[in-house]
Amino acid sequence: MDRVAIVGVAQTKFAAAKVDQNYAEIAYEVTQSLFNQTGANYNDVENIVTASSDFWDGRTISSMAVQDAVGAWLKSETKVSSDGTLAVLYAMMRILSGSFGTTLVLAHCKSSEGDPTLIGNAVFDPIYQRQLGIDLVAAGALQARAYMEKYNITQADLAEVVAKNLGNATRNPNAQRAMSITAQEAMQASLVADPLREYDIAPNSDGACAILLAREDLVSKFTDKPVWLSGVGHYQDNYYLGDRDLTDSRALEKAALKAYSMAGITNPRKELDVVELYDTFSYQELLWSEVLGLAERGKGAELLHSGVTKIGGELPINPSGGVLGAHAMFVAGLVRVAEAALQLRGEAGAHQVEGARRALAHGTVGPCGQTHCVWILSKDK
């Protein structure tokens, strides 16, 4: 199989409301940033895969707004209506098919232009669930409670995740919610959906992210620091929350095992150097890290308390601050890939993990993580 590499990544700064930029303008900002870094121009972009949400944008065919920004005229552009990690997968498929040498991946979202509660409620089926008023945060609260009950996880454990990640976010110039906050302080924050408090829940963000993928023989044209795509898995789970064990994730487990197998990883805890995972809620960092095989089931909090997952620890998780630091729908997964790439290029600045050679980036979509995508990225070919 041919090899495909990330040859450049770009992000906007994430903010609660980018009132001075429309969708096309945030997309243009990251496209130009990508071109500036790589020396590429629109002629080098052979095709484009975007990710955006019609609901969050309030615009059907949400990709239409960014056609000119990504240079789609008389080119193949398509839209993954799901997380950016899946857009990266489709972009890689297009290169592996032999049809294209490079693919631009771009995700954009302006959460500020919609009502997250109504938009989240519209994920639930209109016959049985929607009338309950449930949204993605309320669903997360159900999962949090199930997980905490099963493994005796406490509010303090969740608050430690908050303190670590929002602290990490202070080192990341693109993060929206960057705070030096103690676990004690996080536990005093207002209760939104029991047991989730304000900082346990990712903020709603405006922003965009873009990455450029290239086939092996084209890589040197754009960068001398390629990041290789070495493993990927993606799976979907049941829809109804009651049909799933919310304290576990079969879809994530299968996705991880497939990605590890492709990348030749047998002991992820030892073989990975940094992890960027999609923690819409604080408890999800613990839960997902267990399902990813980084800790035993129910021991995610122990891993956290041991210091392994902080910057400077053996296996830092979310040195960027993660999704708790900024959450633009569908963009956030692409940011995980971009952040993992920055780590492997040694360009993560103040949140750099020293000597990172292999990284995991994770994306999820749907209530309580119905679909998951796991990427393994490598510095070495």
Add this chain to the structure above:
Amino acid sequence: MGQRVAVIASGQTNHCSKRADVNIPELIQEAVDRALLQANMTLDDIDAVVIGNMEHFEGINLSDMWASEGAGSVLKPAIKIATGGTTGASVAACAYYHCASGLFDTVLAIGWEKLSESDPTGGIITAFDPIVERLTLAGAVGGLAIEATAYMKTYNVPEEVIALAAVRARKNAKNNPHAHLKLDLTVEQVLSTPYIAYPIHYLDMCPASDGACAVIMASEKRAKDLTTKPAWIDAVVCRHNHAWIGDIFFGKHSTLESAAIEAYKIAGITDPLNELDVIEMYDPASYTLVSWLEYLHLCKLGEGRRLVEEGITSMEGRLPVNPSGGVVSTNPIGATALIRLAEASLQVQGRAEMRQVDGVRRALSSGFGGSYWNEVFILSAK
């Protein structure tokens, strides 16, 4: 690098204006079950699923989530693709690249829409920029009416020719058990219906349908074991356009022409009128069954009416266009462009029953949507 990919089988619901008897996952499952039945496969034989529709039409956010249990994607790799009218073609392209990349061997592509649960024009209007264009472009018909007017004026094409194409499409649909509008019409009847937006009469326009379509694709190494009748996908080409309708030049449908030229080049076609045996094109309104033949390079600009008037594109003609009845007969939007590919593959496989064109070796299907963008596929028996 790059595996060949074939369509193995397909399944469709019987499309109609309102399916009150099924919910969305049930509608999808009907098409999936029919595709699996035709393929003599079970869900266990499917490696991955690609699904698509447009969320604003049913008001279901992250619609692949609820759909998962009808789509058979539970505990499978699954991706949702959505690109407007082209959604079905974009879903098919994504399924194609799943196999062509070598990462997956059998992929289920699903397009669906349940337009009875919404206001399609209200949904489409939101595609346009909310500040400048949304107030003036009334859904799908607005842009089409601009193009139709420019075309009919430039090439002196009368409404009667456009209406003839509309009559013929609904007649073809009578041979298709899955079609929505199966009508015996006359040109006079079409012309007697009101203009929705000049020069498009009510019966020139596509309907809004409830329906789903599922297509199973396989990589070369599996296709030969799975069927004796693969429909090989020789070319997959997509061409997009500017974001603003105001930036688009309506005097020339450049994305369709560019996509067709590239697809012919990849498939080694130099004389499409003689080398293609059937076309299943995305015809959102009947004037496209005249005008867009020109951009597919079946004739020179302005000569599309001759192909229609001489019956070259009718069922009895040299190159039948839309034996299924096309989009003006059936339009569950997210499924519509996938239905084109399914119908083209049925023709190549000799499975099109009453609507079969004799001796089909090579077929073209297309998808249209967004701000005038197009996707073109070439299928062949070899």
